[in-house]
Amino acid sequence: MLKKINLLIIFLSFVIQINLFAESQGNPGEVFPVLVQPNRDYTNLTIEIDGSMYELVALPFSKQGQYINVRDRNIYIIEKDFGESRITIQDSSKVTLSDRDAQRAYKESQLIKKAISISSTQFKSNFKFLKPVDGLISSRYGKKRYINGLPRSPHLALDIAAPTGTKIISPEFGKIILVGDFFYSGNYVVVDHGYGLITSYSHLSKVAVKEGQLIDKGQKIGEVGSTGRVTGPHLHWTVYLNQIRINPEILIDKNYLDTLL
Ligand SMILES: [Zn+2]
Known part of the structure; x- marks a missing residue:
């Protein structure tokens, strides 16, 4: 017993x-x-x-x-x-970097690191975003990446493919905190949405905003392009929460927050 x-x-x-x-x-x-x-x-x-x-x-x-x-x-x-993705980059100078390009890419990575570490409380998002561009998802968050057959860092962003010139909008109100022409990202924009929620937009053909500018939900940021290291025109969209890259798809899923409890 x-x-x-x-x-x-x-x-x-x-x-x-x-x-x-x-x-x-x-x-x-x-x-x-x-x-x-x-x-x-x-x-x-x-x-x-x-x-x-x-x-x-x-x-x-x-x-x-x-x-x-x-x-x-x-x-x-x-x-x-999350599965894997294998891509081919024809321009080998974008895969095996010269010393000069490596230095440039490093400096730019430090700039991005500094930009995303901002802590502001001017705005507060409700964690519900608009989709920034009308197009097809071509690579999801978390995929293991192989570039020209060699393993690289996982893809911690969302790729949306659309023709060059397609409008990119801000998914939420915020402030433009970084704009530049970067080695990997091409024409690049970073938006602060407050409380550690930050988004970035890569490979733009045109940029329609300036650093320091406030932006509304749905307002134009720029246009889809293929600048930087790419295989074709698309938006590489990254979402950071407290400097951690999270899956952008959870923010455009209207029911995501309801699934949490
Ligand atoms: Zn991407």
Whole structure:
């Protein structure tokens, strides 16, 4: 009898553990809602879902199969297979960089790093974006990349293919914080949407905005192009939350926040 009770206790604690575990996990590149006090000022992005306030915590792609600790809570990041993409870049000088290009690319990566580390509270997004360009998704977030047969960093952005000259709009209101002509990204724009939510737009043929400018939801940023390192005209769209690249598709999915709770 005692043995049976012991077994039952072991079984029940196992079930409870599984449930706790199931509660605090999420997909890489998505967000996890952590309940916070209402009516308080947070510098991280908080949103209201069903009358309660939640901080949206970004789950890094690089931490798959690991726990991250946020507000004394352990959140497990599920391991996920996003598939792979193999591309061919004809211009070999964009694959094996000269010293000069390598230096340029490094300087530009530092500029981007600095731009995305901005912390502003001028605007607050409701985490619902418009699709920035009307086109077909040609490469999704998280794909393993091979360029000319060699493994490269995963694709932590969304590619939308459209003809050169197709209008690109801002998915949300914000402020233009960086505009430039970059080695990999070509004509490049970064928009701050406040509270650590930042988006960037690569390979533009034309840029319609200036640094420091405020932009409305739906306002034109520029046009699709093939500047920088590309295989054809498309928008390479990156979304950062607290400097972590998240999956842009969750922001254009109208029901995403409802699936979180
Ligand atoms: Zn891309």
